[in-house]
Amino acid sequence: MAPSVADHDALAVFEFHESRGGVRGLVESGVTTVPPLFLAPVAPVSSAAGNFSIPSVDLSLPRPHAAALVRAAARSCGIFQVTNHGVPAGTVESALSEVRAFNEQPFAARSPLYSVTPIGAVTYATIPIPRPRDVQPAATTPPLMSWRDSLIVRFDHHPGGPDLRILPPACQESLLEYHRSVTRLGKEIAGLLSEGLGVEAERLEPVEGHLMQCHYHPPCPEPERVLGSREHTDASLFTVLAQDGVGGLQVRLDDGEWVDVAPAAGAVLVNIGDVLKVVSNDAYESVEHRVVIKSANEPRVSIALFFNPANHGESDFFGPLPALVTPEKPAQYRSLTWREMLNNRMELGHAKPSSLDHFKVT
Ligand SMILES: O=C(O)CCC(=O)C(=O)O
Ligand SMILES: [Fe+2]
Numbered sequence: 001m002a003p004s005v006a007d008h009d010a011l012a013v014f015e016f017h018e019s020r021g022g023v024r025g026l027v028e029s030g031v032t033t034v035p036p037l038f039l040a041p042v043a044p045v046s047s048a049a050g051n052f053s054i055p056s057v058d059l060s061l062p063r064p065h066a067a068a069l070v071r072a073a074a075r076s077c078g079i080f081q082v083t084n085h086g087v088p089a090g091t092v093e094s095a096l097s098e099v100r101a102f103n104e105q106p107f108a109a110r111s112p113l114y115s116v117t118p119i120g121a122v123t124y125a126t127i128p129i130p131r132p133r134d135v136q137p138a139a140t141t142p143p144l145m146s147w148r149d150s151l152i153v154r155f156d157h158h159p160g161g162p163d164l165r166i167l168p169p170a171c172q173e174s175l176l177e178y179h180r181s182v183t184r185l186g187k188e189i190a191g192l193l194s195e196g197l198g199v200e201a202e203r204l205e206p207v208e209g210h211l212m213q214c215h216y217h218p219p220c221p222e223p224e225r226v227l228g229s230r231e232h233t234d235a236s237l238f239t240v241l242a243q244d245g246v247g248g249l250q251v252r253l254d255d256g257e258w259v260d261v262a263p264a265a266g267a268v269l270v271n272i273g274d275v276l277k278v279v280s281n282d283a284y285e286s287v288e289h290r291v292v293i294k295s296a297n298e299p300r301v302s303i304a305l306f307f308n309p310a311n312h313g314e315s316d317f318f319g320p321l322p323a324l325v326t327p328e329k330p331a332q333y334r335s336l337t338w339r340e341m342l343n344n345r346m347e348l349g350h351a352k353p354s355s356l357d358h359f360k361v362t
Contacts, residue, residue: 009144012037013128020111022126022149024103027218034225037145052251052259056267059188060084063195070189071196074272074280078287079251081267082189087181089266092242095178095214096301098171103149103216103299113166120163123152129230130346147226147293151214155179175212178303182240182268183209186307189238189270197280199323204279206310207237217248217300220293228291228300232350235341236273236306243269246300252288252352261289274341274356275308281320282332288352314339333359 016037019025026035055073057066057080073080102110102124116125128145153175155162164172190207194200217228228248243249249261249269261269277286294300309318319335336359344358 009037013144016145017114017116017125020114021107022103022110022114022124023145023147024149024216024218025107025111027220028107032221034147034220034222038147038226040225040227052253052261054261054264054269055080056264057082058084059086063192067192067195070192074193074196074276074284076285077251077253078272078285079261079269079289081264081269082185083264083267085185085268086188087178087185087268091174091178091181092268094174095303096242096244098168098174099151099214099216099303100299100301102151102167102171103218103301118152118154119166121154121158122162122164122166123150124166125150127152129232129350146229146291147220148215148217148228148291151216153179153212153214154210155208155212156210175214179209179212179305182242182305185268186238186240186305189240190307193238193276193284197283197321197324199321203321203323204237204276204309207307208310209240209305209307210312211236211306211308213304213306215291215300215302215304217246217291217293217302219295219297219299221296223293223296226293228293229289230351231288231290233286233288233352234271234273234304234306235275235345235350236308237276237279238273238307239271240305240307241269241271241302243302244300246294246298248291248294248300249302250290250292252290258290273306275318277356278333278336278359279318279321281324281329283324286356312338314342331361334361 021028055069057069057073059066059082113119113124115123126145126149153162186207186209190204194204220226243263245263247260247263250258251261252258271289272284272286274286276284315337317335317337320331320333325331348358
């Protein structure tokens with residue numbers, strides 16, 4: 001029997017991982033065209049830049065004012081940038097530049113660390129965003145692999161601190177400092193998001209930044225034919241995202257258009273994830289986003305820290321906060337477990353209409 005397309009894809013992914021060089025390895029080997037695994041069937045189309053101005057929240061404003069701005073942004077587009085956020089510029093710059101340096105180590109230094117399963121608390125690999133299992137028309141089938149290599153650090157299950165031994169010491173220090181500092185910010189954001197919902201500050205707390213994904217997008221010889229990250233919503237309560245000055249992050253607006261989120265010096269981004277959409281009983285919107293590759297010459301680095309409730313075992317239930325369920329606005333979702341949500345994302349994909357619809361109370 002002839003091998004199926006799925007078998008062929010699986011073999012190609014296997015061979016790519018076996019090469020142990022990541023996407024950067026492809027670039028180092030001198031590819032001038034994009035290998036099929038990474039090929040987006042239609043060029044990612046975006047609308048003219050400049051017609052989207054991301055909401056901005058200055059955290060030095062009086063708290064009620066900041067909470068009102070957070071609420072308005074979370075209810076409308078589900079993403080905002082924060083300034084005067086207390087994370088020192090040097091902490092962000094150092095983390096971004098250490099991630100870049102890690103990925104730009106010679107092949108011989110980084111390839112032994114390439115693994116799709118964690119070594120200690122760290123995974124260094126090109127991780128696909130699963131395609132929905134339902135069949136899509138070929139013209140819209142997304143690429144199997146994103147044009148990026150990721151350094152992923154898990155901060156849960158490590159009471160004594162995560163085992164970062166495979167990272168160079170300077171990289172370990174920078175990432176730990178970044179995590180400490182952005183965790184403080186995340187707790188403040190959780191408080192503001194709670195206030196914006198009209199529930200007491202504790203309702204979304206305690207939150208933890210359990211998972212940090214540091215992405216390195218190598219320059220691409222055919223940037224318009226790949227995606228640095230396929231369209232998706234985050235599973236988290238919310239995510240704090242830092243990007244360097246290269247740009248490429250885009251969000252999908254209500255009318256379906258993709259627009260750029262331009263880098264802003266000194267600001268970091270906060271985007272709402274699917275868990276908070278459920279917990280807020282649809283008061284807050286999780287935002288669909290993706291990354292396009294802007295440059296054939298310059299790499300792009302970003303760091304996403306995903307915040308979740310401190311207790312989020314696979315069998316823990318979450319659902320709309322009781323305070324937000326009223327006769328006028330009954331529960332929009334049934335309670336679900338983390339495992340159910342993750343399984344649904346695997347099955348139905350990470351983009352909208354999201355797997356969350358599966359849990360909607362109709
Ligand atoms: O690279 C970016 O700017 C976005 C990353 C992202 O969306 C993610 O890690 O979930
Ligand atoms: Fe994301």
